[in-house]
Amino acid sequence: MSERNNSAEPDVYPESEECPGEDSFAFGEDLELNQFDGLPFSSRYYTLLEERRALPVWKVKREFEDALVHNQMLIVSGTAKTGRSTQIPQWCAEFCLSAQYQHGMVVCTQTNQQQAIDLALRVADEMDVNIGHEVGYTIPLETCCSSDTVLRYCTDDMLLREMMSDPFLEHYGVIIIDQAHERTVSTDLLLGLLKDILLHRSELRVVVLAVPPMTNKLLNHYGSVPLISLETSRPAEVVHSNSGNKDYFYSALRLVLEIHRTKGDGDVVVFLASAQVYNPRIRANSEVLQPISQCQADTRKQLSGPTDPESLMQALEELDYLAALDDDGNLSEIGIIISEIPLDPQMAKALLASCEFDCVSEMLTIAAMLTAPSCFLEPPAGMTHEAVQCHRKFQHPEGDHFTLINIYGAFKQTQREQYLSAEKWCQDYFLDYSALKTADDIRSELTDTLIRIELPISEPSFGTKTNALNIRRALLAGFFMQIARDVDGSGNYFILTHKHMAQVHPLSSYGAQSHKLRLPQWVLFHEYTLSENNCMRTVSEISPQQFLQMAPVYFFYNLPSSESKDILQDMLDPVGSRKCKDEKQKATSISTDANSGCTKALQTYDRCAIQ
Template sequence: MSKPNKSETKRCDEAKSLPIFQHKAKLIQAVKDNVFLVVTGETGSGKTTQLPQYLYEAGLWKAGKIGVTQPRRVAAITVAQRVSHEMRCTLGKEVGYQVRFDDCTSQDTVVKYMTDGCLLREILADPRLSHYSVVILDEAHERSLNTDILLGLLKKTLLDVHKASKGRSVPLRVVVMSATLETGKLSAFLGHCPVFTIPGRTFPVTSRFGSAIGPKDVDSSSYVNEVVRVALDVHSGEMAGDILVFLTGQSEIEKACDMLYEKAENIDYRYDVQDQTVEGLLILPLYGSMPTDQQRQIFQPPPPGIRKSEAQQRAGRAGRTSAGKCFRIYTNEFWEKCMLEYTVPEIQRTSLTAVVLTLKCLGVHDVIRFPYLDRPEERLILEALKQLYQCDAIDRRGRVTQLGELMVEFPLHPGLTRALLKAASFGCEDILLPVAAMLSVENIFIRPGHPEKQKEADKKHRRLAAKAGGMNDFATLLSVFQWCKASDSPSAWCKDHWIHWRALKSAFSIETQLREILQRLQQKRDFPVETFTGKKSELFRRCLCTGYFSNVARRSVGKIFSTMDGHGTAVHVHPSSSLFEQEAELDWVIFHDMMVTSRVYLRTVCPIRYEWVKDLLPKLHEVDAYELSNIAREEVNEEELAKLESKEAKRQKEGSDEDMAKKLEKRNDEASVGDARARYLQRKLQRQQHTTTTL
């Protein structure tokens, strides 16, 4: 008897003992009978691993692939591994996965796990998803931006029966899997589709609050210490059993592991980032191997932004095999006063520029009335539309331009893509590709907590910036990329210069990916080619200006800058910038992003000359954003439209010689008129939306 056989049998028994197994036939029927189906069940009910297998066994794959999306890469990969194991096939054959930089699928793949972003990319190439028989959106309650967009797209495409049958012999089926809390809302959104609940066996969980973290400690960043302290208390004071600890990220997990190792070498622990409901899960078996129905214990730190709904869901994990206890490290008062009920969905708190371009490229022109599960503020949509117009991705009627069709191919913020394409048109993409990649990864500069080491790191970083020419943070990023890449030992180089090697490695992969996309697009006949006539030393910054001219700021008094986006926000150069303390020498700058902490800071900054943006700046204000979303033509009457057009003509006549800053101030009044109209339209839309969902 060989070991693999034994474990396979065990795994098979495990699958049959899962709560979902008893509902197999009914589930398959429910998927077959409905275009939309919501499935809910506790973590561990087996819905993620088993449902796709049931659908496979039922033969759905013959009509097209069974696709399953996950909000996170690790989840997509590890679930695919497990399912291929359970189905006894090689990963990448019948069962595969696709995440960015890692496509483990083949011609034979019929059960495909992937990130939600990957499926969105696939829809761009094949809007009808003609290779799929069923798409399962998993973890919909997490409300990731891409899952929300997929939900809206699939609703829009499939609820329209006419469209659904067009170009497809078998209608696509959509299963949305979610935690119990969100199912009513999801069902209503999807035309009141049925909800299939997999009842889970759960045992009572008693929760108790801690004493260390109260309302005054909202910013407490050292909560890991408290977690470790409570873990050790539970370890020595409570009955035997497993302990689960929820932590916010990889670095917190590492920190906790280090501390535990220092304080209690005898504890056997491992961490596991495969769990789908948390970012990191630390498992501490207390006394060697445990019986399975041991009392389970959990405690929850208050990571910045954790919500009551998430905390409650996690506490439920303690009651999966027997009664359990949940130890929270924060006080009852903290729970009452500091924690929100739910997370604001990502779609309502992020820049929508890239998403709106994707929608437009998919033929969704009226992006304001797109069916959003939770509608983002109209202001955010209009802002995205304006930015797309400004970087030539859409024309003034809101139609995607040839350039926009090229831009959507890049996994970048459209402004950055615009700068890259400008450089490519001059044949100098080599200076922009690394910058685009470096701006796509997390901060590459390490800043240790230890004061001495911090000084040392800051010094090294300043030296790098100076060596790169100084006074241009974009150029610093380019140089760091090139130096590291050219080094004999890139990882040692990073260590020496206090640079995140992991971040740089991913910047290298991203640069390669961007280069490949660019090369593919350059084969096309309509790829823009231009000749640069200015000074060679200005080429780099001129390219950046093409993409970033909506991020222009001008120094007003002292170290205070004012943004030129019409808001006139007072901003400062971030202390990490090579332009910090050089403000007196500056006049106009462009910046990559703004960060709000004690002040509004500009991060990644570069000085420019006013002449470079002079002709571009009026574009920030000359257009009516409603028209960009195709709403003006349908909603505003003829008279209003005529008024708008004459106003626009007047603006264009104003010319650009007058002092830009003064002009922008003047427009604040005009903006308030626009706002009033925006509110009116918003109300009207809400009424319409209400009618749609209650139909």
């Protein structure tokens, strides 16, 4: 049993409050002691209990408990502020406790990391237990759980990762899929895989929480399963703005102030025009505002979101390029190792490659800095020049990935020397202390992961030419799909995979606000954003020879035709490339009425590409 550290309030039961009886706990017995840790309830528990009983979800508590006992799966449909995400997991924990956890504990997935943390903190408070003990959470690179944990909140991708080592999720007696309407790739995969797991585990219970528009799709997918619908305390009133002003933010602000002035008490939720849209065809986030239909607006009102099936296909293609899949579509040996590293596949492959190229220490820093929030602070008005001057002190001629190593190294040195507080040092250099601290924590977690899976960690040798070459090789091992070439010497970069033109971000080492470094002709970039000024972020110089050395042959073959590809082809096979050009010139000189001959010549040219 864990020792609870509650607030200073005395652990007594208020005489004015009704002591909870059978209506509160269907599976409990001794209600004067907390059934999860054996300690007396605090007075705060009863205060929160009254708030919980007022939630709409409590009206279906008995119905839910009965359905959970007699069915392997059930669906709960309801909108926000019904209490489903906090109360239903607690009732499921009581259900598992009634069986003495013979079939496992409770896990509840979320699509957002912060929501998983916030819900765990709230539920631990309501259950009158300590966070990290009976109630915990798991998000990428952070775990707050123990052997006492009976209810765990986690992101959907973390539960999916857990299935790689525990395919039938035998640690759990109840699995709750929250926010199923968000339709993330991880949630959709979990919904599909759990359907098969239920066939092998008759004792397992699965609860799916979604908003009403998603309910019919779930019922069609799972067949005849119980559906519990939650009533909303008060339906939302929708107000549309008729303003044609392109400045949508100020239009929305004026509308909110008008509602505040003319309407009664209540909350206001504003859906602003958003740019959180991923384009799988070009592997880029798009910040171009686009109109949506009335149907999409209604769905968004119910906290729902659209799904993109191309994302899954692109993810499989990416894993194939990274050699993470075998010929049967299962994880290869490399894929199994990558799955153990809590990073996106490209970064995990780069970190894995660094073990071969003896630059693990440097790649750990790069991976941590790129996984954490940006360390660069937005300067106050009128201080842009000063911020650029401060950031310039860390710039590395090899590129932004190397600049990140400089920044992290300076941060750690400041922590060691202690002549100046790290917070003050970050403030002076327009850097985000919390972001750098997060990067430091992530780096430690990644180091522990490499040690656990017994991968070698080389000694740091940053600053040598050999080390710089090895870092570029490791980066190319994971990010060979993100290469661009300066086509005119003025910073207009052509991205090889989808033929888009882009500029380097202004805050980059090669950006407009930096000092005039020589613009590299070939670069590797970490992120590309489709916007009015298409930008590449975190850019470092590479050579085309290094790209050809590290990129898989079949990836190069699948690149769309372009002048940049021809240059690479000529480097790879000068004789064959020259022959292709000659045959192409002959094809263009043939009379326009000789279509078959022209087609034959072009087909010959296509076959000359490397295979």
